[in-house]
Amino acid sequence: MSVVVLVEHTEGNIKKKSLEAIQYAAGIAQKTGTTVSAVVLGTLADNVMQDLGQYGAQKVLHVPDARLNQLHARAYTNALITAAQKEDSKIIIALHDINGRAVAPRLSAKLKAGLVAGALSYPDLTNGFAIKKQVFSGKAFAYVNITSDVKVITLMLNTFPLSKTEGSASIQKLDVNFSDKDFGIRVKETNKITGDIQLADAQLVVSGGRGMKGPENWGLIEGLAKELGAATACSRPVADAHWRPHHEHVGQTGGTVRPDLYIAVGISGAIQHLAGVSGSKTIVVINKDPEAPFFKAANYGVVGDALEILPRLTQAVEKFRQNHK
Amino acid sequence: MKILVCISQVPDTSTKIMLENNNTAINNQGVTYIINPYDEWYALIRALELKESGTATDVHLITVGKANTEQIIRKALALGGDEAIRIDADSNDPYETASQIAGYVKSAGYDLILCGKESIDYNNGAVGAMLAELLDMDYIGFATDIQAEGDLVTVKREIEGGEETVTCNLPVVVACQKGVAEARIPNMRGIMAARTRPLKVVAPIAVDSVTSILSYELPPAKAGVKLVSPDDMDELVELLHSEAKVI
Numbered sequence: 001m002s003v004v005v006l007v008e009h010t011e012g013n014i015k016k017k018s019l020e021a022i023q024y025a026a027g028i029a030q031k032t033g034t035t036v037s038a039v040v041l042g043t044l045a046d047n048v049m050q051d052l053g054q055y056g057a058q059k060v061l062h063v064p065d066a067r068l069n070q071l072h073a074r075a076y077t078n079a080l081i082t083a084a085q086k087e088d089s090k091i092i093i094a095l096h097d098i099n100g101r102a103v104a105p106r107l108s109a110k111l112k113a114g115l116v117a118g119a120l121s122y123p124d125l126t127n128g129f130a131i132k133k134q135v136f137s138g139k140a141f142a143y144v145n146i147t148s149d150v151k152v153i154t155l156m157l158n159t160f161p162l163s164k165t166e167g168s169a170s171i172q173k174l175d176v177n178f179s180d181k182d183f184g185i186r187v188k189e190t191n192k193i194t195g196d197i198q199l200a201d202a203q204l205v206v207s208g209g210r211g212m213k214g215p216e217n218w219g220l221i222e223g224l225a226k227e228l229g230a231a232t233a234c235s236r237p238v239a240d241a242h243w244r245p246h247h248e249h250v251g252q253t254g255g256t257v258r259p260d261l262y263i264a265v266g267i268s269g270a271i272q273h274l275a276g277v278s279g280s281k282t283i284v285v286i287n288k289d290p291e292a293p294f295f296k297a298a299n300y301g302v303v304g305d306a307l308e309i310l311p312r313l314t315q316a317v318e319k320f321r322q323n324h325k
Numbered sequence: 326m327k328i329l330v331c332i333s334q335v336p337d338t339s340t341k342i343m344l345e346n347n348n349t350a351i352n353n354q355g356v357t358y359i360i361n362p363y364d365e366w367y368a369l370i371r372a373l374e375l376k377e378s379g380t381a382t383d384v385h386l387i388t389v390g391k392a393n394t395e396q397i398i399r400k401a402l403a404l405g406g407d408e409a410i411r412i413d414a415d416s417n418d419p420y421e422t423a424s425q426i427a428g429y430v431k432s433a434g435y436d437l438i439l440c441g442k443e444s445i446d447y448n449n450g451a452v453g454a455m456l457a458e459l460l461d462m463d464y465i466g467f468a469t470d471i472q473a474e475g476d477l478v479t480v481k482r483e484i485e486g487g488e489e490t491v492t493c494n495l496p497v498v499v500a501c502q503k504g505v506a507e508a509r510i511p512n513m514r515g516i517m518a519a520r521t522r523p524l525k526v527v528a529p530i531a532v533d534s535v536t537s538i539l540s541y542e543l544p545p546a547k548a549g550v551k552l553v554s555p556d557d558m559d560e561l562v563e564l565l566h567s568e569a570k571v572i
């Protein structure tokens with residue numbers, strides 16, 4: 001028996017959030033007296049896979065089919081079910097991201113397994129198999145008990161800090177019987193965003209609202225983000241006005257972020273905006289209105305004109321970076 | 326082409342969540358309910374556009390919910406749609422919800438099933454993909470553009486680290502987000518017409534329960550904001566480094 005976990009990789013490396021998922025699976029394996037089998041789909045070097053042992057995987061099941069370098073949710077589902085059967089697994093883990101959210105529900109439906117989507121805790125086994133998750137876009141949490149025999153979990157990224165240990169995973173090739181149906185979705189064109197930091201996975205985010213006055217001032221947001229190594233985001237009216245692209249819009253009806261640091265500049269802090277950023281560990285608010293609701297949700301606040309403060313902050317970060325090289 | 330739009334009822338986005346019964350339930354006193362924004366602004370409107378352009382012949386709406394969800398189905402019908410179905414079951418588990426919808430779809434037959442990216446109450450984003458699995462269909466999530474012609478759909482979707490254009494044969498389930506359509510406001514004619522459109526109530530099928538919610542919790546209150554002088558950004562950076570330990 002083992003806990004099966006779907007591992008994601010990009011440009012030859014395992015994604016950090018997948019290391020978090022492996023470590024999470026290892027925590028569950030320890031609680032339930034089993035081991036961790038990591039499932040790697042697509043092309044990846046052996047030494048990279050062996051290193052998954054450093055985060056708690058005993059075994060890697062590798063399906064080296066190059067078609068799996070792209071998201072094919074039915075093929076991924078098929079591979080995970082094959083892995084789960086081979087390992088006699090009752091617990092399957094993926095990430096609560098675009099891939100995990102395409103695959104985990106399919107596994108759940110296929111295996112009649114309860115799903116916790118967006119886990120924020122290890123399962124509490126004293127009372128069944130209860131896991132904490134966010135509901136109402138972060139306005140509350142629920143403890144969901146999975147009552148079925150097989151259990152499927154998608155883990156929220158940036159929930160548990162990573163710690164590396166010694167270890168090397170053994171690699172086995174996994175044979176999966178794919179059918180044409182598994183590749184029914186045909187990819188015509190792919191545009192990968194390279195260079196920029198991915199907002200959904202970002203550790204640091206600088207976000208601008210209507211208080212930035214107009215797109216011509218966004219150089220200040222980008223300048224700070226660049227100095228920090230942060231991704232950029234915005235409030236909904238900013239995306240609606242086409243000051244910024246839609247994928248930067250965060251909040252209840254946009255993206256959700258869970259960075260270590262969220263810097264909100266000229267954003268009032270409406271409940272719909274807070275919903276998308278409440279998972280941030282530290283929030284800094286820069287706003288000229290001391291009564292702006294965002295200050296109530298903030299750890300640090302600066303009252304003043306963003307257009308004057310941003311250059312100073314960028315400079316201070318630059319100085320800090322130079323002193324901490 | 327027959328389109329089914331999955332509609333979920335959720336608390337208004339401005340709702341402040343309160344708990345009751347020893348934190349085992351949401352207090353719904355004074356809560357106003359709306360159509361899940363992704364279902365209304367994107368899935369439903371795109372379905373109506375496809376009908377207006379002559380691509381779709383029928384647009385049906387479905388919700389899984391008790392009688393108190395009829396007001397949002399009526400609201401959805403006021404925007405458009407030929408017929409609505411309410412499956413009379415109370416479910417906050419995505420597997421149960423998807424199983425109910427799948428049970429109905431099996432008998433009715435649809436070519437394109439549109440749902441939202443996620444419902445803003447339970448934030449699962451799971452019903453669409455589950456439905457696809459139960460119906461042995463393909464599923465395209467995080468769609469930002471949907472075109473349909475003959476028995477083929479072409480969809481732009483967000484993927485990990487970028488975006489992709491994919492095609493797929495019908496039948497298919499597509500989950501919609503921003504970009505798919507522009508929100509509309511219902512007009513008086515729509516509201517009047519909605520009254521005469523059929524709303525069918527269907528008995529639920531038996532589905533095994535696979536999860537249960539034990540309790541709820543509200544986020545802890547923030548300790549209070551520490552104000553930093555706008556003239557001393559070095560101090561802010563120092564706090565972020567040595568106190569918050571985030572840079």
Ligand SMILES: Cc1cc2nc3c(=O)[nH]c(=O)nc-3n(C[C@H](O)[C@H](O)[C@H](O)COP(=O)(O)OP(=O)(O)OC[C@H]3O[C@@H](n4cnc5c(N)ncnc54)[C@H](O)[C@@H]3O)c2cc1C
Nearest residue numbers: 209210211235236251252253266267268270273288289306
């Ligand atoms: C159904 C629904 C869903 C929604 N979903 C979302 C969502 O997902 N995400 C989202 O963000 N919003 C969402 N909203 C909108 C939300 O209610 C707010 O209207 C929006 O977040 C406000 O954006 P803002 O803070 O940028 O602008 P404003 O509310 O206009 O705030 C601008 C702020 O900038 C400050 N400011 C002005 N000038 C300066 C300056 N020179 N320096 C510093 N500060 C300055 C002001 O004091 C003010 O606090 C939704 C609304 C509804 C009804």
Ligand SMILES: Nc1ncnc2c1ncn2[C@@H]1O[C@H](COP(=O)(O)O)[C@@H](O)[C@H]1O
Nearest residue numbers: 331333389440441443444449450451452
């Ligand atoms: N009770 C329901 N009735 C009909 N459709 C639903 C229901 N719940 C969720 N859906 C659909 O499934 C999508 C994803 O919901 P969820 O998995 O709950 O986040 C929603 O945007 C709706 O389109």
